[in-house]
Amino acid sequence: MKVNAREFAREYTLLECIQCGRCTGGCPVSMKTALNIRGLIYQLLIEDTFSPASLDELWDCTNCLTCTIRCPKDIRPADVIIGLRGFIVGEGKGVPPRIRDALMSAFTRGNTLGFATEDRDSWTEGLPFEVKNILDEGQADLLYYVGCTPAYDPRVQPVTRALATVFYEAGIDFGTLGVDEVCCGNEIRRIGEAEGFASMVEEFREVCKEFQAGRMVTVSPHCFNAFKNEYGELPFPVQHYTQFLTELIDTGKLTFRREVRKKVTYHDPCFLGKHNQVYDEPRYILQRLPGLEFEDLDRSRERSVCCEGGGGRMWAEGTNVEVRLAHQRVRDAVDLGAEVLAVACPFCLLTLEDAVKILGLDDKIQVMDIMELVIQAL
């Protein structure tokens, strides 16, 4: 399939590009793979038609958004990648198999991981309280949107439970969609499956008519990003849990009694930081945990580096598996003298923890979600 490059360039405002190279220069995978977004844009500017099908490196992009926040002309190179992926997905040929599996599972089972739909609330097992189903009761002050990985992945489930526990302890009236919760589609959209994503949005908006909620809080920055920015207007505001916890701390509803005597640094998840500028709240929470010593990494906030878990990369290794950004990230944290590398994203948690294991640094550093530290301090 050929892309009409002229039309594409106009649709994505590429004509403004001055070929400065800031997008590729900041792209975390540009040094390890053939992906060169500036070069792709150049080709789209000079050619009449363009064929993306054979470009394996298109699947290397993690959608970390660095290219986009660096672009001096307000072009969105990350969206160019999604657009080009869309042509491949539409064609059906050239999609990496594991990404295809994730797409299939999302549409058939409501989760990207291939798990059974009816097990979606299995994370609640062992909680000393009942989690209400907002569809049964018709309303709750807070809709707790759990997300696929937080619901099913055994490494992430404790994080999911910790957040529910904080809600419970703070006396929040909260509920989930139970087994009727389906994937948010953030990664689906980033894989380029625009139509499938649009129907997910439609379905969710229909479900929303069946209950009332004061707000929605998510575990994952990926779900947060989708609902906040890509679902149109929802009947309730959407927050990442770090934002909501900051409110709880500020209003005195969440207080800490126990010390967390650890030196901690923090890795900014791309979909929380670069996509949504939530930089302060996670640090605010960490710095309020008694006994905790916090220090930032050199590359932090808008200068942070992706862990390589986004944009579909949770399921596809990409074209160069030898070099992993998560390894450098973990080494930087160890060099800083941190005992804990804190994150606020299930994908970051999994990729960085893998890196710690592969590097054999388990005795030096632990990767933990902020929720896991919070629960220790209660």
Next chain:
Amino acid sequence: MSDEKKQPAALVLGAGIAGIQTALDIANAGFQVYLVERLPSVGGHMAQLDKTFPTLDCSACILTPKMVDVASHPNIELMTYSELLGVTEQAGMFRAKVLKKARYVDISKCTGCGDCAKVCPVVVPNEFDVEMADRHAIYVPFPQAVPNKYTIDKRGWPPCKDACPAHIDVQGYVALIGQRKFAEALALIRQTIPFPGVIGRVCNHPCETACNRGQYDQPIAICALKRFVADWEKETEPLPPVEVHRDQAVAIIGAGPAGLTAAHDLALYGYRVVVFEALPVAGGMLAAGIPAYRLPRSVLEAEIARIQALGVEIKLNTPIGREGNPSLEDLRRDFDAILITVGAHQELQLRIEGEELEGVVPGVLFLRACNLKSHGPAIGLDLTARKVAVVGGGNVAIDAARSALRLGAELVTIVYRRSRTEMPASPWEVEDAEEEGVRFQFLANPIRILGRDGQVVGLECIRMELGEPDASGRRRPIPIPGSEFVLEVDVVIPAIGQTPDLGFMGEGKLAVTRWGTLAVDADTLATNLPGVFAGGDAVSGPATAIQAIAAGKQAAESIHRFLQGEELARPPKGLPVVPYEEVDLRRARKQARAEMPKLSPDIRAADFDEVELGFTEAQAVAEAQRCLNCAFCSECRQCVIACQAHAIVHDMQDETVELEVGAIVVATGFDLFDATLEPEFGYGRYPNVITGLQFERLSSASGPTAGKIQLNGQVPKDIVFIHCVGSRHKQVDVEYCSRVCCMYTAKQAHLAHDKVPDARVTVFYMDVRAFGKGFEEFYDRVREEGIIYRRGNPSEIYKRGDKLIVRAEDTLLGQTVEVPADLVVLATGVRPRDDADRLAEMLGLERSEDGFFAELHPELRPVDTRRRGVFLAGTCQSPKDIPDAVAQAKAAAAGAIVTLSQLRRQMDEMEDGGEA
């Protein structure tokens, strides 16, 4: 042309190269020019540059002759450190209001010698060196400044000075202590109060509550620093007696802090002063009320001795109007003015049953007995094995309780009707008392003193709860019915407040308030009787020592004005207070406040030795250096002492002048882009990422490194220049090309190569715009010198080990590269001045989309504006280099000259017509 004829004048705003050139051209055409510059010196950005492009001339060398010319030109009136406030227009003439900011230095006297800056203790980053070097609060921005006159950078009053009732120059003495100038610090305190050792101990220090550093981490330990310098002075050298040079005499009734401070000030004015004191010691509550463990007697006595040494006579044991001593009326006859500072020494009664019993001792009397070891009340001074209840929550109650412990009491309980947070006593005193073992019964109120055989055996109390806030803003205590309980005690010390004892007045005619204090005019402290003034606790009711001292100062000033026959009301004092938001935190680092060393509670409760031990010298200096210098100038007055030309005027006021002009040329220049807005480059985070202008200062022979390219003494081996920082960048709202950066970077790359020949110099560029005369040739030259030009604008900078890593795509290679660097120079772009809005509104100027002032027509009217008679010169219109700025300045001058010539012709015609 006759000199008598009135010449229309021009106003030139901004004295950078464009403003200077315009002013010179207009002045040379024979018109008067007012050249108004915001900063203390003319010169603008060009004065900061090392070399000019493309000729590589020394920028200062070609600029300074012009700077000198504008200062010495007979037709130019130079107004530096001045700002336009507004303009009105009438019949083709403008009336401009210009603010001449107080520079606190009389520039007609200042010789520019710099003796003042040498002694100034306040160091701040120098704007002229783009914060790569420091300057003092009194400064000339650079050695070639015109005029070569000093300016004091005074931002207002620091909150410490403002909060102090006596307005001591707190920031001043703290700064001096930070410089180990202890004698100077002590002298500065003594310029305001005669009791540094006393106040350094007993003050409730509202200065520390107000201290801006409290909002940053913790307030400066101001009180303890004052004590440190007072203690540091090993032998008090009394001042030589002041010669009485005025023949008037003042009588002061009461030798407390208010009376003695007034006596001190009045003696220095040259009056004869006699202080009458009822007690056998001088010091008032400082001597009779405050226990020695808080204020050793020797400290108080030494400071009183210094006051006596000025010639002040203190008559002890002389209660006025009693025991055959002179009455108030006698004093009024014998003295020219009277000050009543009798304090508040009468304890209020509890007004409950049993108050007459043996063992009930009013707090003030109890403390007086302890402190004076005389005037003994009904109990002895041995409280061994006795149980004591002290009633009240103020400092007197705490002092009484802690003294009782020291006299051997077995158990001391403070009974207070509200809760701990409402206690008027200083919280640190309450903590000390608690540490020593004093017990507290909060929310309890005595209702009866129980007696047996005329002796106290207990205190019956009732529990209280807090209701709605009362007039004092504190929550009103309400008794809880049925909650009565009994404390078994044999001594009860009521300490619930004091009132002045005004018995001395006899059937006096002095007006009294309904609270039993003396009624005075709050501004002048004058009573209703002419020549009789009053202050301190006698007027305010029980208050702090520093408030009494402040009242003493105020009274002395009023009495002086009265005796000189002047208006009693004083002119308002003070400058606006510098709020925390305006404090310069660029150099601030978090650092905890120094802790006051104390005797341990178990040792100290046994006797009256001083509890607080004072700072060591190292502690004091380090603590003083924490000061944030809120107001920049600390008013330490070292400059006043150092200046042989007597040019320093600390109370100088801003001044507004009105100018009538026929033409206005705006030459207000540009601001540099703030590189922290592109955080990916780490500016402000990595000290070796600097801006182009900072590179100019590094490279300049008059700069912080005397022209050496080095940072912290290190010569960089890898130097990277980055084009287009804050230019052509929508996300930071700068869509235009700044036009000068390509070429200034080429010049700087050349200088870097020239000064560090073995350095690897890389320039990252998007395009190289070499459009001017000699520009392309220069670009060729630098490449031939071996400067590496790589196409691609870097995306980010981070650290790896000791090196910075510049990450970019080399777009010609299509490869992402990591280039190591020791020094990165950001070619920051040019922005409109941040106050361009204000000026545009004042002058009725339009602004183009880029924010610069709009010319009337982009091609054909490049220096005219929408407003007739107002012209544009230099970078305020758009980014431009020096040759273009000068060319446009000359064009603007020509425009102004045409307008002025027309006005002159009109004036001449009117004059001729008048004659005809």
